[in-house]
Amino acid sequence: MNRDNPLVLGIETSCDETGIGIVRGRRLLSNTIASSMDEHARYGGVVPEIAARAHLEALQPAIARALADASATEGRQITLADLDAVAVTSGPGLAGALMVGIGAAKALAVGLDRPLYAVNHLVGHIAADLLTGDAVAYPTVALLVSGGHTSLLLVRDLTSDVQMLGETVDDAAGEAFDKVARILGLTYPGGPEIDRAAVGGDPTAIRFPRGLSRASDMAEHRYDFSFSGLKTAVARWTEQREAAGEPVPIADVAASFREAVVDVLVTKALDACARYDVPRLLLGGGVIANRRLREVTVARATEAGVEVRIPPLNLCTDNGAMIAGLAAELIVAGRPASSLQFGADSTLPVTEIQVAEGVRA
Amino acid sequence: MILGIDTSLGTAVAVVEDDGVVRSAATSPNPLGHAEVIGDLLQRALADAAFGPIGATGAPEPVVVTHVAAGMGPGPFTGLRVGIAAATAFALARGIPLVPVASHDAVALEVLLADAMSGEETPRFAVVTDARRREFAYTVYDGLDDDGLPVRVTEPALVPRDDLDARLADLGARRHDAAAVPAQLLALVAARAIAAGRRVAASEPLYLRSPDVSVPAPRKKVGT
Numbered sequence: 408m409n410r411d412n413p414l415v416l417g418i419e420t421s422c423d424e425t426g427i428g429i430v431r432g433r434r435l436l437s438n439t440i441a442s443s444m445d446e447h448a449r450y451g452g453v454v455p456e457i458a459a460r461a462h463l464e465a466l467q468p469a470i471a472r473a474l475a476d477a478s479a480t481e482g483r484q485i486t487l488a489d490l491d492a493v494a495v496t497s498g499p500g501l502a503g504a505l506m507v508g509i510g511a512a513k514a515l516a517v518g519l520d521r522p523l524y525a526v527n528h529l530v531g532h533i534a535a536d537l538l539t540g541d542a543v544a545y546p547t548v549a550l551l552v553s554g555g556h557t558s559l560l561l562v563r564d565l566t567s568d569v570q571m572l573g574e575t576v577d578d579a580a581g582e583a584f585d586k587v588a589r590i591l592g593l594t595y596p597g598g599p600e601i602d603r604a605a606v607g608g609d610p611t612a613i614r615f616p617r618g619l620s621r622a623s624d625m626a627e628h629r630y631d632f633s634f635s636g637l638k639t640a641v642a643r644w645t646e647q648r649e650a651a652g653e654p655v656p657i658a659d660v661a662a663s664f665r666e667a668v669v670d671v672l673v674t675k676a677l678d679a680c681a682r683y684d685v686p687r688l689l690l691g692g693g694v695i696a697n698r699r700l701r702e703v704t705v706a707r708a709t710e711a712g713v714e715v716r717i718p719p720l721n722l723c724t725d726n727g728a729m730i731a732g733l734a735a736e737l738i739v740a741g742r743p744a745s746s747l748q749f750g751a752d753s754t755l756p757v758t759e760i761q762v763a764e765g766v767r768a
Numbered sequence: 769m770i771l772g773i774d775t776s777l778g779t780a781v782a783v784v785e786d787d788g789v790v791r792s793a794a795t796s797p798n799p800l801g802h803a804e805v806i807g808d809l810l811q812r813a814l815a816d817a818a819f820g821p822i823g824a825t826g827a828p829e830p831v832v833v834t835h836v837a838a839g840m841g842p843g844p845f846t847g848l849r850v851g852i853a854a855a856t857a858f859a860l861a862r863g864i865p866l867v868p869v870a871s872h873d874a875v876a877l878e879v880l881l882a883d884a885m886s887g888e889e890t891p892r893f894a895v896v897t898d899a900r901r902r903e904f905a906y907t908v909y910d911g912l913d914d915d916g917l918p919v920r921v922t923e924p925a926l927v928p929r930d931d932l933d934a935r936l937a938d939l940g941a942r943r944h945d946a947a948a949v950p951a952q953l954l955a956l957v958a959a960r961a962i963a964a965g966r967r968v969a970a971s972e973p974l975y976l977r978s979p980d981v982s983v984p985a986p987r988k989k990v991g992t
């Protein structure tokens with residue numbers, strides 16, 4: 408195996424995106440994403456069984472397209488036989504969805520007789536940044552925000568030292584956008600809808616609560632997030648308006664809600680940067696698509712003397728390239744492959760960067 | 769040689785020669801844990817196949833798999849998908865065709881071959897497997913056709929557990945409960961289908977149930 412610059416195919420199926428990516432070391436060759444988002448729209452959120460069915464359907468065409476794209480990037484034919492290793496997300500995520508990727512990855516590895524690296528989805532989001540050619544230096548604080556997770560991490564070394572500072576205790580930020588969108592009569596996914604609705608709205612019109620931000624929360628939940636109270640506050644506020652027979656100022660509600668989410672995310676992230684004396688913040692996860700979140704982060708980080716890294720959006724959303732990229736780092740670091748016995752772990756802790764490490768490749 | 773993979777009940781992997789001689793079979797009866805065991809079972813089945821037919825003691829020889837037979841169910845969805853995903857990926861890895869097979873066909877062929885060996889006539893019968901949620905999945909069969917494939921009288925369907933016997937009585941079928949799907953028979957169904965140039969199952973899993981979801985009701989008041 409080429410351990411200096413390994414050619415790795417990564418499979419990511421932890422939520423509603425079937426991601427197949429191919430990297431050569433830190434060079435991104437292809438990043439194929441098939442999303443089942445549209446199929447979830449009428450349910451207002453990701454339905455695990457629908458996501459898992461869609462992964463199975465997308466698998467073969469996505470792998471074929473990833474190979475074609477990688478061939479185009481390299482200017483020569485890349486086939487599965489060229490791979491040095493296979494990588495797969497083993498958690499955290501939706502168990503039934505993860506299992507589709509795991510079944511495929513194991514058979515691919517056995518069929519090709521190549522080592523398999525089972526890796527952590529959240530750490531994968533950090534590895535995505537390495538594929539930009541302009542990666543953040545370590546240590547860095549990382550804020551990962553999506554429909555499935557909201558996590559604040561301290562990364563000292565991508566392959567050996569990632570620490571969870573805090574995460575959501577209830578809804579993920581993306582989920583909060585989806586639920587509030589429904590309250591406001593908007594469609595799924597909520598993020599872009601709230602953004603559209605917030606145009607022209609006053610973000611200071613309504614002071615919605617900032618979850619886990621009181622002085623009394625600082626001892627135990629300094630870096631944790633909670634969005635369920637915020638969602639309830641928005642519902643209550645709109646109901647009171649409706650009950651009073653007054654119109655609901657959708658733009659103001661949307662802008663004020665979004666501001667509450669953004670404020671708490673950025674405040675806690677920058678607090679972590681200050682406390683750990685790490686002047687770098689890396690963003691990841693699909694909610695990074697939210698322009699207001701990016702603007703506020705950059706503005707306030709600059710004020711605080713913190714450098715912000717935001718990878719391109721197709722590397723921020725769930726994707727297979729980040730999984731391949733993380734495995735490539737592990738290979739270059741000399742780590743042995745995973746054994747074949749691992750399963751899906753929907754609550755895999757971030758400290759487990761690689762799962763079932765064992766067989767020296 | 770044909771690699772058979774079925775995860776509609778437990779996890780079963782086997783390698784058979786084109787004429788049905790079984791090279792290897794590796795199974796886990798656990799109705800869960802498909803994702804955990806599939807890699808090892810695949811590896812073991814391929815390694816064992818190199819030593820010739822089961823029971824032979826020859827020196828290892830290369831195993832050239834030409835087709836992958838995938839058990840398409842019916843079966844509990846989460847586990848079923850692991851096997852289909854694995855079969856799909858293995859076929860891609862080797863650049864060989866995937867042959868979808870209805871999982872009940874494998875059990876049916878096993879029943880029919882066993883009776884044929886003992887010279888018995890097999891009356892019309894139904895392969896019955898647990899479909900969870902107080903239901904059974906069943907498929908009714910009647911003999912072998914000229915290609916040596918089991919003749920399906922009904923397509924796979926679900927029935928409430930308490931209604932099964934009445935349903936089978938109506939169909940005139942004897943009940944055959946199956947607790948496992950033998951991957952070697954699945955591969956043999958595929959081998960016979962390939963030899964006859966026939967497609968015996970669609971490439972979609974036999975889910976038989978819609979995803980268990982409902983469109984959310986209009987939002988409820990949270991109260992004040």
Ligand SMILES: [Zn+2]
Nearest residue numbers: 532553692725
């Ligand atoms: Zn993610």
